[in-house]
Amino acid sequence: xxxxxxxxxxxxxxxxxxxxxxxxxxxxxxxxxxxxxxxxxxxxxxxxxxxxxxxxxxxxxxxxxxxxxxxxxxxxxxxxxxxxxxxxxxxxxxxxxxxxxxxxxxxxxxxxxxxxxxxx
Numbered sequence: 193x194x195x196x197x198x199x200x201x202x203x204x205x206x207x208x209x210x211x212x213x214x215x216x217x218x219x220x221x222x223x224x225x226x227x228x229x230x231x232x233x234x235x236x237x238x239x240x241x242x243x244x245x246x247x248x249x250x251x252x253x254x255x256x257x258x259x260x261x262x263x264x265x266x267x268x269x270x271x272x273x274x275x276x277x278x279x280x281x282x283x284x285x286x287x288x289x290x291x292x293x294x295x296x297x298x299x300x301x302x303x304x305x306x307x308x309x310x311x312x
């Protein structure tokens with residue numbers, strides 16, 4: 193179960209690195225293809241806001257990456273649980289405010305990783 197929790201934590205971190213890239217560097221190019229519910233003319237004026245969101249997603253990925261490097265089991269579990277909890281809450285908020293798809297992309301993987309982490 194330890195390996196599964198590590199893989200799931202890494203997956204959640206990778207998802208947030210992708211979101212960082214999308215929101216910070218590809219908002220006006222790839223963003224309109226990903227966020228089809230937004231009008232295309234909104235991407236250029238919201239580029240700075242999206243980059244700010246991307247930076248926060250990068251912090252989540254960094255925290256999860258840090259958790260993977262912690263060798264002490266208790267600290268590893270606590271740090272990973274904190275950052276996975278942050279991801280799950282952010283995903284819930286995003287699902288209710290931006291779109292339900294976020295629930296599947298962010299919240300479900302974080303909750304699966306949290307469950308696996310608790311079974312270690």
